Structure formats: C-alpha cells, structure tokens
Amino acid sequence: MRSFRLFEPATRLQSTASQGVVVVYHQNQFAMFEGRLLLDPDQVMYFGDTGHRLMLGHVDGRPCELIHLSNTLDMPGVSWHGLRTLIGQVDDALFRLLGLAQQLDAWYRGHRFCGSCGGAMQPREDERAMECQACERRDYPKLAPCIIVLITRGREILLARAPHFPPGFFSTLAGFIEPGESAEECLHREVKEEVNLEVDQLRYLGSQSWPFPNSLMLGFHAEYVSGEIVPQPGEIEEAHWWSVDDLPRLPPKGTISRWLVDCYLAQLDGAPVPPVPA
Numbered sequence: 001m002r003s004f005r006l007f008e009p010a011t012r013l014q015s016t017a018s019q020g021v022v023v024v025y026h027q028n029q030f031a032m033f034e035g036r037l038l039l040d041p042d043q044v045m046y047f048g049d050t051g052h053r054l055m056l057g058h059v060d061g062r063p064c065e066l067i068h069l070s071n072t073l074d075m076p077g078v079s080w081h082g083l084r085t086l087i088g089q090v091d092d093a094l095f096r097l098l099g100l101a102q103q104l105d106a107w108y109r110g111h112r113f114c115g116s117c118g119g120a121m122q123p124r125e126d127e128r129a130m131e132c133q134a135c136e137r138r139d140y141p142k143l144a145p146c147i148i149v150l151i152t153r154g155r156e157i158l159l160a161r162a163p164h165f166p167p168g169f170f171s172t173l174a175g176f177i178e179p180g181e182s183a184e185e186c187l188h189r190e191v192k193e194e195v196n197l198e199v200d201q202l203r204y205l206g207s208q209s210w211p212f213p214n215s216l217m218l219g220f221h222a223e224y225v226s227g228e229i230v231p232q233p234g235e236i237e238e239a240h241w242w243s244v245d246d247l248p249r250l251p252p253k254g255t256i257s258r259w260l261v262d263c264y265l266a267q268l269d270g271a272p273v274p275p276v277p278a
C-alpha cells in the first residue's frame with residue numbers, strides 16, 4: 001500500500017503554522033514511531049528539542065515539514081533509520097519524499113552563511129532559496145547530474161564493480177557530468193576512462209533522483225563499437241561482458257541501474273518495458 005497518493009514539493013522553505021504531517025530528522029537519521037515515518041506533529045513533542053523546521057511540500061493536500069531535532073530524548077517506541085537502510089523497505093513515493101527532505105536539510109545547514117561575504121543567510125519568503133542579509137547573494141539547492149549507462153553487445157551486457165562494492169556485486173557504469181559538458185559527451189568520456197571502450201547508438205531512457213548525496217541519474221543505453229576492456233585503476237576493480245543468460249549479482253529493484261538491465265532483458269524477450277523507478 002502506498003503511504004500517500006500525491007506529494008507536491010513546496011516552492012519555499014519557511015514552515016507553516018497549519019496542521020499537517022512531519023518527518024523527524026536527527027544526525028542523518030529519520031525517526032520511526034508506531035511503524036510510521038510520516039508523523040503527526042503532536043506525536044513528536046517528546047522526541048527532543050526542535051532545531052529548525054523546513055517546508056517540504058504537501059502530502060495529499062496536507063502541509064508536510066521536516067523537523068530537525070537539535071538533540072533527542074529517550075522516547076520509548078522511537079527508532080532511527082538512515083535513508084540507505086530504507087531502500088526497498090518503504091514505498092517509492094515515501095522514499096522520494098525522504099530523499100528530498102535529506103537533501104534540503106543538508107543544503108539548508110550548509111548555507112547558514114554567505115559564500116561571498118560571510119554574512120548570515122535566511123530563507124527567502126517567495127522562493128526556495130537562501131539569501132544573504134548583507135550582500136543579497138542567493139543560493140538554491142544544488143543537484144549533481146550523472147550519466148548511468150548500460151552498454152550492450154548483442155546478448156551480452158557490460159557490468160563492472162568498484163572497489164567499495166559488496167563481494168560479487170556488479171553494476172552499470174556511471175559518472176558525474178563536468179561543467180561545460182553535455183550528457184552525451186560525459187557518457188563517451190566516462191566509458192573511455194573507466195573501461196576503454198567506444199560506444200554509439202546512445203538512447204536516453206529515463207532518470208531517477210538519487211539522494212546520496214544529491215544526484216540526478218540520467219539513464220542511457222549504448223551499443224558497443226570497439227575496444228578491449230581496460231579497467232581504470234582505482235575506479236574499476238573488474239569489468240566483464242556477461243551473457244544475459246548468466247548474470248552476476250545485480251543492484252536491487254528500484255535502482256535505475258537495475259532498471260536499465262531489466263529494460264534490455266525485456267526488449268530481448270519482446271516484453272513490455274518496465275516503468276522507470278521513482
């Protein structure tokens with residue numbers, strides 16, 4: 001069951017006085033109480049002291065805020081959960097809301113002072129921005145766009161593993177888009193750097209917000225053209241062509257990496273393409 005039907009993001013940060021729902025956050029973890037992460041404000045008054053509140057948007061028409069606690073009290077029944085541990089444990093809509101909450105909170109806390117003059121910054125009333133009270137500099141939430149690409153060669157797909165991946169786990173290639181670079185240029189550069197291959201027939205398939213810490217993943221499919229695999233030292237521990245009939249351990253359902261693989265498998269089978277994960 002979905003936790004709610006519709007989430008509409010807010011266009012400003014300042015919280016409202018009207019009654020709504022809240023998520024409670026402290027030291028990069030969300031509070032769960034009675035099995036729920038979306039809580040009534042009345043429930044949370046004994047969780048700890050409020051540091052700041054941020055408007056997130058509206059959940060089924062009700063205002064939804066983040067309450068950042070400056071400290072926590074020992075409240076029975078409250079458990080704390082990092083966002084990564086909630087992957088696959090909550091529905092996509094709630095995960096997306098919590099991802100937004102975590103990104104906005106990190107951005108807000110990182111912009112209390114102006115990067116130009118050092119003056120104090122405050123949320124603007126009319127838009128989701130922090131503004132310097134001295135020099136009027138404005139800062140907006142930042143996204144880091146990344147490409148993520150599934151490379152195929154007939155019934156083979158290219159999967160690689162980074163040194164920090166769990167044992168036996170392989171994924172698609174990904175990389176951050178540099179200033180001045182298009183997504184397509186980034187894709188060609190990253191593929192060349194990470195595995196020394198040339199690709200073409202680029203097709204953009206879909207995107208996913210990935211809040212670790214603030215990425216927007218742009219998912220592509222590309223076809224192999226030429227080259228022998230040479231893993232980039234320090235970045236890629238292993239990279240191989242895998243038969244679609246004998247794949248290694250893949251990223252979990254709900255990730256865009258897994259979705260890119262599933263899309264190709266569906267295409268080979270003549271099956272409908274699965275919907276892009278939220």
Ligand SMILES: [Zn+2]
Pocket residue numbers: 114115116117118119132133134135136137
């Ligand atoms: Zn300033």
